[in-house]
Amino acid sequence: MNEQGDFVMPGDVIGVSEQYLPGAWTYEDDGYIKAAVIGNISINRHEIAIVPRTTTPLLLKVGDIIVGQITDIKGQRAMIDVQASIDSSRELALPYSGAIHISHVKKGYLEKLTDAFKIGDIIEGKVVKIMGDNIDINTEDPEHGVLKAMCSRCRGFMDPTDSKDTLYCESCNRKEKRKISLNYDY
Helix, strand or coil, X not given: XXXXXXXXXXXXXXXXXCCCEECCCEEEECCEEEECCCEEEEEECCEEEEEECCCCCECCCCCCEEEEEEEEEECCEEEEEEEEECCCCCCEXXXXXXXXXXXXXXXXXXXXXXXXXXXXXXXXXXXXXXXCCEEEEECCXXXXXXXXXXXXXXXXXXXXXXXXXXXXXXXXXXXXXCCECCCCCC
């Protein structure tokens, strides 16, 4: 395997989880510990980490607020392509994929996930779980949810209505339900 000081690239296997705990700038993937950034290996007792060689890209952590785009809705999960962290101007270290389970969309009961999100919506949410480059997201807080939405009929941008969960399309006079963020972009 690799040794102290070895140069590694993102995705390189640097150890196994049976031997080391993943440290800074690493992630675990199916029992292997991999480098998340370009750098050199640093081993401290039972932890293996990377000392970055460039300006440090951002690794998400639980509690971070992200922005992403809904790419698919399958059953009780909405899939998200994570674009950025609200709290940082740094580029993400990994191409994160996210998911929102129907139970983490809003407080209370939600019958159908499509009443909260549609494919193409830009959303804001909180990271609640991280598994390598996959994250679980929660949008229950009022400031989280859809930031920008397009009409599912004509693809025109939609505006909020007086109702807290309905958007309106001026182009085709269509109303659609969403889990709208307090930060919705008009």
